[in-house]
Amino acid sequence: MTAMRRFFAGGWLTAYAFLYIVFLYLPVIFLPIFSINTAPTPKFPLTGYTLKWYQDLPKTPALLEAAWNSLIVGVSASVLATLLGILAARSITRYRYPGRRTINGLIMAPLVLPEIILAISMLLVMLQLGLSLSLFTVVLGHVLICIPYSMTVLTAGFEGFDRSLEEASADLGESAFGTFRRVTLPMVAPAIISSLLVCFTISLDEFVIAFFLTGTETTLPIYIWGQLRFAAKLPGVLALGTLLLLASFVLMTVAEVLRRRAARRTQNEGGLYA
Amino acid sequence: MTAAAEGVPARRMTRARRNALLQSEPVQGFALISPTFLYALILLVLPILVVFAHSFWTQDYLTIDHTFTLENYRIALTEPIYRDLLWRSLYISLTVSFFTVILAYPIAYFISFHGGRHKSLWLFLITIPFWTSYLLRVMSWKVILGYNGVLNSGLMGLGIIDEPSTALLYNSSAVIITLTHAWAAFAILPIFVSLEKVDRTLVEAATDLGDGPLRSFLRVTLPLSVPGVISAALIVMIPTVGDYVTPKLVGGKDGVMIANAIQAQFGKASNWPLGAALSVTTMLVVSLMAGATVLIIRALQRLAR
Numbered sequence: 001m002t003a004m005r006r007f008f009a010g011g012w013l014t015a016y017a018f019l020y021i022v023f024l025y026l027p028v029i030f031l032p033i034f035s036i037n038t039a040p041t042p043k044f045p046l047t048g049y050t051l052k053w054y055q056d057l058p059k060t061p062a063l064l065e066a067a068w069n070s071l072i073v074g075v076s077a078s079v080l081a082t083l084l085g086i087l088a089a090r091s092i093t094r095y096r097y098p099g100r101r102t103i104n105g106l107i108m109a110p111l112v113l114p115e116i117i118l119a120i121s122m123l124l125v126m127l128q129l130g131l132s133l134s135l136f137t138v139v140l141g142h143v144l145i146c147i148p149y150s151m152t153v154l155t156a157g158f159e160g161f162d163r164s165l166e167e168a169s170a171d172l173g174e175s176a177f178g179t180f181r182r183v184t185l186p187m188v189a190p191a192i193i194s195s196l197l198v199c200f201t202i203s204l205d206e207f208v209i210a211f212f213l214t215g216t217e218t219t220l221p222i223y224i225w226g227q228l229r230f231a232a233k234l235p236g237v238l239a240l241g242t243l244l245l246l247a248s249f250v251l252m253t254v255a256e257v258l259r260r261r262a263a264r265r266t267q268n269e270g271g272l273y274a
Numbered sequence: 275m276t277a278a279a280e281g282v283p284a285r286r287m288t289r290a291r292r293n294a295l296l297q298s299e300p301v302q303g304f305a306l307i308s309p310t311f312l313y314a315l316i317l318l319v320l321p322i323l324v325v326f327a328h329s330f331w332t333q334d335y336l337t338i339d340h341t342f343t344l345e346n347y348r349i350a351l352t353e354p355i356y357r358d359l360l361w362r363s364l365y366i367s368l369t370v371s372f373f374t375v376i377l378a379y380p381i382a383y384f385i386s387f388h389g390g391r392h393k394s395l396w397l398f399l400i401t402i403p404f405w406t407s408y409l410l411r412v413m414s415w416k417v418i419l420g421y422n423g424v425l426n427s428g429l430m431g432l433g434i435i436d437e438p439s440t441a442l443l444y445n446s447s448a449v450i451i452t453l454t455h456a457w458a459a460f461a462i463l464p465i466f467v468s469l470e471k472v473d474r475t476l477v478e479a480a481t482d483l484g485d486g487p488l489r490s491f492l493r494v495t496l497p498l499s500v501p502g503v504i505s506a507a508l509i510v511m512i513p514t515v516g517d518y519v520t521p522k523l524v525g526g527k528d529g530v531m532i533a534n535a536i537q538a539q540f541g542k543a544s545n546w547p548l549g550a551a552l553s554v555t556t557m558l559v560v561s562l563m564a565g566a567t568v569l570i571i572r573a574l575q576r577l578a579r
Contacts, residue, residue, distance in 0.1 A: 013384040017396075020381050024403050024458060027414040030424060034417065042417045043427040088310035095303025103307055107314050112509055114516020114560075116533040117553050120540050121321030124328060124550070144317045147310065205407035208518050212540070221409050228413065228523070238417075241410040252405040256398055 031245060035238035042234065053239040063240065066223035070204055073135055073219055077142035078199035084143065085150030085195055092151075093158040104151075111148040118145065119212035126213065133215035141209040146199040153198055153255075157191025157262045190262035197255035201248050220244065328550035338546070346551030356535060356552060363515050363532040363556070364563055366446060370453040371510040371567075374461040375503060377454070382465035382502070383495075386472075397466065404459040412523050415452040419443040419524065444526025452520050457513075461506040468502025469495070492578060500575045507571070508564050515560045532556050 034042040038050045057063060092104055110118055119141065126137050165187075169179040207221035214222065224240060227233040329346055332339045350356050385396045403411070418424045419442040426438040442448065472495055480490035518533040525531065532552060539549025 013380060013388060016380050017384045020377070020458075021399060023455070024400065027411060027418060027455060028403050028406060030414050030417050031410060041422050042420075043422045043424065045427075045431065084310040084313055088307045091303045091307035095299050095306065097300030097303040100303065100307075103311050106318070107310055109314070110318060112512050114513050114533065114556070116516040116518045116536055117322075117325075117557060118318070120536060120549060120553060121325040122317060123540065124324050124546065125317075125321040128324065140317060143313070147313070201405055205405075205409070207407070207409045212537075221407060224407075224409055224413075237413070241407070241413065244410065245406045248406045249402065252402060260394070 028245065031238050032242040035235065035242045037235075040232060040235050042238070053235040054243075056236055057239060057243075060236075062218070063223060066218045066220050069135055069217050070220040073138050073142060073210070074200045074203040076139045077146055077203040078196045080139070081143045081146035081150045081199045082154075082192060082195045085147055085154050086192065088147070089151050089154035089158050093155055093161070094163075107151060108148045110145045115145075115208040119209045122209070123212050133213060135214065135217050135219075137213040137215075138210045138219065141213045142199075142203045142206060145206065145209060146202050149198050149202060150195040153195040153259060154188070154191050157188050157194070157259070161187060188262065190258040194255040194258040194262065197251045197258075201251045201255075205244070205248060325550045325553055328547050329554045331547045333545055333547050346548050347555065349548060350551045350555045356532075359530060359532045359535050360556065360559060362446065362530075364559060366449055366453070366531065367511050367515040367517075367560070368563065368567075369450050370457065370514050371461075371507045373450070373454045374457050374510050375465070375506050378458060378461035378506065379465055379503070382462050382469055385462075386466055386469035397463075400462055401459050404456075408456060409519055411456055412452055412520050415448070415455065416443065416524050419448055419451075443524055445528045446525065448524040448526075449520050449529040449531070452524050453514050453517060456520070457510045460509050464505040464509060465499060465502040468499045468505075472498045497575050497578050500571060504568055504571050507567055511564055511567065512560055516556060 030042065033046070035053055036049055036051065037046050038048040038052075039046075088104075088107055092100065122137075122141050122144070123133075126133065126140075131137055161184075165183055166179050169183045170176070174182065205221060207225060210219045211222055211225065218226070220240070224237055227237045328338070330342050330344070332341070332343055332345060350360075381400070385393055385400075389396050416423070420426070421438050421440060421443065423443070425442060426435075429435045430438065476494050476498070477490055480494045481487075485493065515531075516533045516536075517531060518537060521529045521531040521534055536549050536552050536556070539545045539552065543549075
């Protein structure tokens with residue numbers, strides 16, 4: 001009851017909040033709407049319902065190849081970024097040492113740097129090192145920008161973690177690795193999976209870095225970028241975009257549910273055994 | 275003689291000390307973070323240093339001339355085209371961060387103070403659109419603002435305008451609208467976090483001492499949430515200055531930004547050193563602007579007290 005009253009206390013604020021949500025979602029909503037419209041140009045009034053734009057998608061070999069490439073890049077980047085994220089997040093949350101904040105700041109820096117600068121600077125170094133541009137170089141770039149997100153998810157998951165559980169395990173004769181595998185890992189598993197999903201989603205949607213660091217292979221965003229030049233291809237792009245939207249939405253919802261479960265698990269079990 | 279005899283336990287002791295050192299907190303912590311740290315050094319610090327070095331060199335067709343020169347910076351700062359692009363990028367990113375912060379603050383406030391049990395649901399609702407492809411979000415604005423777009427056809431359908439307006443798309447306003455939408459969530463989160471940290475008893479104290487809701491907000495809540503406002507402004511300002519996709523898709527000729535010029539130097543124009551100098555200049559200028567913004571917001575905060 002009090003919660004309800006508090007909810008409606010800020011009357012105009014509530015109204016603003018709903019308007020804001022509309023502003024956030026409105027542009028995104030147009031993609032699915034026009035992807036099932038018969039007219040090839042996206043304008044109102046809608047002309048009719050069709051799924052033909054979707055049916056055309058699997059008949060495009062270039063698209064299928066791009067999707068496959070995106071899958072490879074996304075899986076590799078998310079696994080690598082999460083591994084590096086686990087090490088760093090564990091170090092940041094568990095240990096105290098000089099330079100800790102500086103190192104953390106450096107690892108998080110890609111989050112606030114213009115992507116174009118990250119992209120061209122990595123491009124320069126890779127060309128200087130004689131690496132030929134390929135999906136591998138895209139993975140390297142994606143790992144760099146995924147690590148900060150992975151760190152954010154993982155440090156949150158590791159922070160609520162009760163250290164006395166690990167100490168108990170060590171006192172009971174478990175080795176350091178055994179403790180990690182049998183005590184730490186099960187508790188932080190949801191955070192790790194959440195990090196994998198977040199990183200995969202970022203990699204799947206990332207354009208600028210992939211655009212600069214890829215050779216001849218295309219990922220899905222690069223494919224879409226290429227299609228955007230042709231007005232006639234727009235409905236297909238809208239259909240593909242809708243599918244990507246859906247994929248991101250599902251992945252992020254699962255990641256969020258897992259993140260919450262992780263938070264609850266570390267808190268509850270800590271309380272249970274304390 | 276004695277020295278040799280004493281050498282053994284001494285060596286044993288150093289080994290013991292070394293083991294103690296290896297098991298000490300700082301060393302273990304550092305060892306654990308070192309792979310990630312190294313990765314950031316190799317793919318972030320080294321590349322930025324390489325860009326910095328390139329900006330002082332020149333390129334003659336395909337070979338790089340390694341003699342030191344400031345010529346690239348002269349071009350970057352004095353050539354009208356680059357100067358204009360840089361100014362426009364700064365203007366756009368400043369405007370975008372201003373609007374995102376102004377629009378985001380009430381939402382962050384609403385969630386923090388009136389969100390009740392649904393705080394995390396609201397936050398989730400707000401972040402969801404931002405996990406969808408940036409490219410697609412920009413594209414959907416193109417669909418909205420275009421000549422045959424949603425807004426034009428909607429306005430014509432309502433009889434407000436007779437023919438499609440071309441003023442909506444391909445200019446810097448289109449870039450500003452798109453970027454303001456694209457970065458909204460990034461501004462909400464830091465402000466929300468700092469509002470959560472505001473001690474509610476302070477607000478109550480202000481109310482008890484006779485401050486109205488507006489006054490207690492202006493004198494307690496707002497000044498205390500300044501750190502969030504600052505980080506929100508910076509987290510939007512710095513990346514948007516170098517945005518490539520939005521100006522390219524919705525900017526047209528009037529909306530081109532510095533990132534498009536940088537890309538051209540690494541692509542068609544193939545002048546890496548100039549591209550590097552433009553990148554370094556952009557980073558420096560945006561850092562200066564960010565610093566100035568922090569100072570101005572802090573000054574305003576002091577005035578509010």
